[in-house]
Amino acid sequence: MNGKKALSEKRRCARVASLFKTLSHPQRLYLLCRLCDGESTVQDLQTACGAPQPVISQHLMRMRLEGLIAARRVGNSMHYRIADPQIPALIRSMEKIFSA
Amino acid sequence: MNGKKALSEKRRCARVASLFKTLSHPQRLYLLCRLCDGESTVQDLQTACGAPQPVISQHLMRMRLEGLIAARRVGNSMHYRIADPQIPALIRSMEKIFSA
């Protein structure tokens, strides 16, 4: 409980809080949940989300820049997938805790 | 994967995202972590956080209104504690996932 440990806990809180901020938008969290089930195109994600295409693209780009997801082009469509291995673990934990 | 299930997943995402939003501020998350270790006064939390008192009070009030924490008065100080049983489970999960 010295200054060093408290600081390190604060740092971890800052890191996790930053991730939570990204996951704090319902559609972004939903997108991640879908991607946890497997790779998906923007169009499919858009259909699943029901939000306008630019909004989806903006959410995806944000999560991509943060390294949570990655993309590859196939023809003229983009396929997104989970890139951060901690995301599926986090989603699974949330499903366990909030299954009620 | 019918409309009903997708909707229910969206609802759960909205609920969890809303919680994440509250936890997306480093100081709020840190406050919750401290409270997971036991009841604490505003003054102690303020010392631990290093933020101005009104800021701490505002964070605490927000989490109180959302039912995450509760408070009781002892003399002229307020003692806060975790009120939502899902919070400790969530914090523990995060510690597991982000222990590296």
Add this chain to the structure above:
DNA sequence: TAAAAACATATGTATATTCTAATAAATTAA
């Protein structure tokens, strides 16, 4: 009762977030 201590609340300001609408870029199909 008056002052002090601990906490809560109100207000204004700066910044961040989210969305819409329009447009650009990349690829494929005609």
Add this chain to the structure above:
DNA sequence: TTAATTTATTAGAATATACATATGTTTTTA
């Protein structure tokens, strides 16, 4: 090459968030 398809980007407006500062409230102490 032109048109269509899919995705990305940009700009601006509306809203939300976070903080500093000042003040209010409750309880204890002098």
